[in-house]
Amino acid sequence: MANTEEKELLKVENMYIHFKAENGGHIQAVKDLNLTIKEGETLAVVGESGCGKSVTSLSLMRLIPKNAGYTEGKILFEGKDLNKVSEREMRSIRGNTMSMIFQEPMTSLNPVHKIGKQIGEVIYLHSSLSQAEIKEKSIEMLKKVGIPRAEKIMDEYPHQLSGGMRQRVMIAMAMACTPKLLIADEPTTALDVTIQAQILELMNELKKDFHTAILLITHDLGVVAEMADRVMVMYYGQIVEQADVRTLLKKPKHPYTVGLLNSVPDMNDDSDKPLVPIVGNVPNLGVIQTGCPFYARCPQAFQKCHLENPPLFERGEQWVRCWLYENQEVIA
Amino acid sequence: MTDALLDVKELKVYFPVGNRFFNKNSLFVKAVDDISFRVQKGETLGIVGESGCGKSTMGRSILRLIEPTSGSVKFKGREVTDLSKNELRKLRSDIQIVFQDPYASLNPQLTVESILGEALSTHQIGQHAKERKEMVTDLLVNVGLSPKHAGRYPHEFSGGQRQRIGIARAIAVNPSLIVADEPVSALDVSVQAQILNLFQHLKKTYELTYIFIAHDLSVVKHVSDRIGVMYLGKMVEQAGKKQLFQKPLHPYTQALMSAIPSLDPDMKKERIILKGDVPSPISPPTGCYFNPRCQFRMEVCEKVKPREIEAEPGHFVSCHLYDRDIHPNPTEK
Structure with a gap:
């Protein structure tokens, strides 16, 4: 409450x-x-x-x-x-x-960019961190939302993930x-x-x-x-x-x-x-x-x-x- | 046991994947993998x-809308998998299906009258056009629509009304078995309740038997007499509704039930949160398909496929926990 x-x-x-x-x-x-x-x-x-x-x-x-x-x-x-x-x-x-997660995790991620890039973009736009720090922070966020093998997933595309995983990525982006x-x-x-x-x-x-x-x-x-x-x-x-x-x-x-x-x-x-x-x-x-x-x-x-x-x-x-x-x- | 209306034995539906031309030993998606069940006349089996x-896939393969790879489907004592095309057409007036998406399952170019009339004329029900017209009127009234709807096209109706038309089409040919494939999952809750009540009402009026497929346990619980739980192409548990809900045996069923949010905010139940996702059906885990996510996993689960055990009368479960040969004290978990 x-x-x-x-x-x-x-x-x-x-x-x-x-x-x-x-x-x-x-x-x-x-x-x-x-x-x-x-x-x-x-x-x-x-x-x-x-x-x-x-x-x-x-x-x-x-x-x-x-x-x-x-x-x-x-x-x-x-x-x-x-x-x-x-x-x-x-x-x-x-x-x-203020951020938002959508209903359809299949369509709310960009299919042509890797997961790492999509999370990194949010952090890049709203902070003054260096590239290395952005990557570190992205991995940390992915781990926080319970994604196993977060380092690997940074280099994968949305279609390689299941619906639940994609929604976790969306949440990681929203909470970054x-x-x-x-x-x-x-x-x-x-x-x-x-x-x-x-x-x-x-x-x-x-x-x-x-x-x-x-x-x-x-x-x-x-x-x-x-x-x-x-x-x-x-x-x-x-x-x-x-x-x-x-x-x-x-x-x-x-x-x-x-x-x-x-x-x-x-x-x-x-x-x-x-x-x-x-x-x-x-x-x-x-x-x-x-x-x-x-x-x-x-x-x-x-x-x-x-x-x-x-x-x-x-x-x-x-x-x-x-x-x-x-x-x-x-x-x- | 009396003769069941539908007796499915060791039903398998495999889909080949990958390039079949060059690769003879191609992989298969085992969509339905060795499923057996019976449906008695007048009962509702929820899946x-x-x-x-x-x-x-299982629902469709019973009507042979998807051809089963192997196994037997006996309907009223007759083997469905051996029927010729003509015999199959006759069978389909006895088994009907209601589809999930009422937006996609009605022909947009036909009026409601033609949609229902087509079902009647295909199965040679009714002597002439005038009689069929009267039958269409009766059908519309029976599913809660009005006779004036007969001349309209599907796009003029809401989702709930379309589903009523889909149901009218199914009962038009006097079937004894209806396979309802997620008939309410595309509908809003207030409309969903209307359609569920309609199913119950028609069951009594037309003496129907249902196989009711849904992902929503509370919906299945509401309509079914017996329930089968499927996981990765296997039927992992099968029991009467009360038995299943009071004492779910399979760890997957237990997790599924605990995952459903309760309407009572004060009832904080012990929740079993499953780890990970459903594995790919192309390369399922060895042994029991559920073992990577199971909280009671034993060594044997990774190696041996569990067999179906009648743990209690009428309560079937495929899990090593209840197999006396493997687990000495099966009631203890």
């Missing part, structure tokens, strides 16, 4: 992400997003495909191409507004104090400059469970050693339970619920969170009772609708839900975007 | 394993 007295590392205020649509209009992929991450804390962002969780992470790193869309709002990282800094300054932040914030976008989704267990353990160890904050983007609630201090649930580009991990998994408030948890087969349950799925499908972002975006799938919807999109009702550390909790002072 | 363990 993160210490509550820790400093705020990242604070996002009223972030909107717009994409250009085919018909000349705009699609709002993320709407009015607020989040904070304290130093050394793990915040998990959960949601299904198309809910805006990956776009959020890309936008924090300013990796959305200018001609594709734009981001509004404040992204305060160590007090600096990343939405305003120059590209040059942004480059000195990326990979240095001991970032304050690591953004991990579905870091274990492409991996098998036994390899996933290895990688999650590694991330937790590195977090302890370097006191790195992690923004973990995932769809897997099991991974959330394992890793997170706090959890944010997204649906249709909005935060629908936020709470600490225990509260969220044990006493979920928003009907969508409840639905998600009921949809997952429970390993500890030996009865054969059927799952309780959420009816229908995730709505298309391009379709503009009134009311709560979850209205059509919600078992507890009433008339107000159809007319007006609820605001986030904040009760201390817990946020819920649902009319059911409108008049409750404390979310019990 | 779990990690990527590359051969579970999909």
Whole structure:
């Protein structure tokens, strides 16, 4: 559990992400997003495909191409507004104090460069070490992420490594400059469970050693339970619920969170009772609708839900975007 | 034992690798290596394993979508591997498959009605077009779609709806066995639960038998009666669902189960973290294939392949730990 007295590392205020649509209009992929991450804390962002969780992470790193869309709002990282800094300054932040690992370790490494060169590049760009020192540091990082025969792997190409190994290399690259914030976008989704267990353990160890904050983007609630201090649930580009991990998994408030948890087969349950799925499908972002975006799938919807999109009702550390909790002072 | 619906014995599927023209003694990927199991009528056999363990290849070789290298597959008492092309086509109306990727397994140029109608006409079900049309309507309703969807193309549907169409196509020809190859792994969790419930519902309505292949243990646990665990082309453990989950015997099964993150943040379990990766199936380790990663490795494991042992009634495991000839006290680990 993160210490509550820790400093705020990242604070996002009223972030909107717009994409250009085919018909000349705009699609709002993320709407009015607020989040904070304290130093050394793990915040998990959960949601299904198309809910805006990956776009959020890309936008924090300013990796959305200018001609594709734009981001509004404040992204305060160590007090600096990343939405305003120059590209040059942004480059000195990326990979240095803030770095990212991606879902697909197969495609996120450059296939034509050796592993040693790819790790060395990060260190070269953000430090003034000599070539020999860079090599030494690269090998040290590879060893730290549990790669056997690190010296040899420096001279190998990504295709010679397995998926789990590549993800370790990605993590070594991301951690090479001991970032304050690591953004991990579905870091274990492409991996098998036994390899996933290895990688999650590694991330937790590195977090302890370097006191790195992690923004973990995932769809897997099991991974959330394992890793997170706090959890944010997204649906249709909005935060629908936020709470600490225990509260969220044990006493979920928003009907969508409840639905998600009921949809997952429970390993500890030996009865054969059927799952309780959420009816229908995730709505298309391009379709503009009134009311709560979850209205059509919600078992507890009433008339107000159809007319007006609820605001986030904040009760201390817990946020819920649902009319059911409108008049409750404390979310019990 | 009563006659099983499907009886697979010593099934092997090998793929040659490298240049076969010049090199007669070429290497083989042993994708499925000596697997035997039975499926009784009305039961669901779950198959779990990690990527590359051969579970999909095994599923396909039962229908002879991939030709088995050797071994026997008996379906309703008939040897499948000896069937001629015509007989095989008839067999395929009795065994159907549902594929993993609903985006790739439906022809984008056909409407849903033609996709389902094609299955019906190929197997000569229904007398005339009008009757088939009615059957298509019924099928759509049975898989939770609406009759108005019949005229639409696959791209107009979401992943979950496409998987429903894939399932409708499989049940269209009244099969008795359905091989479901990772049918929910491409879907979001909320939709995944819908499809799993649909499988359960159809099993009752159509009296189906399933071979349910998946990498997700919690999904397999939810749908299966019995479960087989595969590792590197071998079936390392096979048991009833309750038996397997209450008392996993094979060290690999134990590691696999402990690797799954629990939904309860307070339940910090003792985790067995496996070292290293799955070895290459071209040059598997000698002896037991799992020995380089196994925490209970003994000397014999590096030399001798373990045989399948019935450790408890109905609970089969391929591990020297439970072999009385090798290990004097098999219950102790």
